[in-house]
């Protein structure tokens with residue numbers, strides 16, 4: 639039996655409210671206007687039910703410390719470098735300003751794997767989000783913990799090559815460059831104090847990234863935004879994404895999609911063609 643068996647099934651519940659001011663800040667962060675019907679655009683749910691551990695209880699990476707205690711929801715992964723690996727979201731009904739949110743989360747699986755980059759520990763969490771007592775969203779999220787990088791490890795991802803990105807194969811393309819203010823605003827919106835997103839010496843020296851890392855849910859939110867510009871606000875019934883390689887702040891990011899109906903393909907690429915994220919969705 640895995641040493642993690644006792645953590646499977648552990649649950650937590652967080653309560654929140656869809657707040658008009660938070661929504662206004664989210665829309666400003668994404669450079670977009672409100673929806674025509676007043677509902678909250680898809681992607682905003684990642685700003686709800688946030689971790690609120692006191693600052694004194696944060697670990698070296700800026701996340702709430704993970705330990706064996708009864709109040710710790712996340713298992714005490716011995717691997718220090720945390721990343722958001724993937725998510726599968728089902729949108730059952732749009733959220734509206736003023737609604738009361740209850741999100742129940744459950745540790746569904748913990749799996750050790752050997753990856754090309756070293757030892758990996760995947761923690762899979764199932765979330766159920768109710769808005770005014772109606773089930774509005776289901777999400778299965780995977781967080782990955784990676785082993786420490788030796789202090790002289792080459793910075794990752796490798797410096798951009800020259801190949802370039804080809805937009806011709808896609809139906810919609812939004813080029814952009816995530817910058818420090820965008821990353822700061824997204825960290826603030828999600829109350830995420832993970833240092834890889836704002837502390838360059840830490841990101842480079844402790845975790846061996848080439849620069850500040852763009853949040854996985856921010857890239858996913860930008861893809862959802864692209865899809866909603868194409869198909870309409872709250873048009874998607876499901877969205878799944880997988881982080882393939884870190885996006886670096888200050889470097890070009892190409893957000894693309896193609897297809898329609900139940901066969902929408904989404905992706906994010908770096909300027910040199912390195913794929914950052916893959917995704918699928920359906921209307």
Ligand SMILES: CC(C)(COP(=O)(O)OP(=O)(O)OC[C@H]1O[C@@H](n2cnc3c(N)ncnc32)[C@H](O)[C@@H]1OP(=O)(O)O)[C@@H](O)C(=O)NCCC(=O)NCCSC(=O)C[C@](C)(O)C(=O)O
Nearest residue numbers: 721722723724753754755756832853854880881882883884
């Ligand atoms: C995760 C890395 C290190 C693995 O890269 P690797 O080369 O070591 O692994 P691999 O050899 O490609 O795969 C090994 C195994 O892992 C699985 N696997 C591999 N990748 C995934 C994935 N994404 N989701 C689910 N499973 C995955 C893969 O299927 C395989 O399983 P198998 O042995 O059973 O066949 C690499 O893919 C990578 O760097 N991805 C980018 C992640 C990223 O940039 N996330 C966003 C930034 S971090 C963040 O936003 C944080 C936040 C918001 O602050 C916060 O803490 O919550």
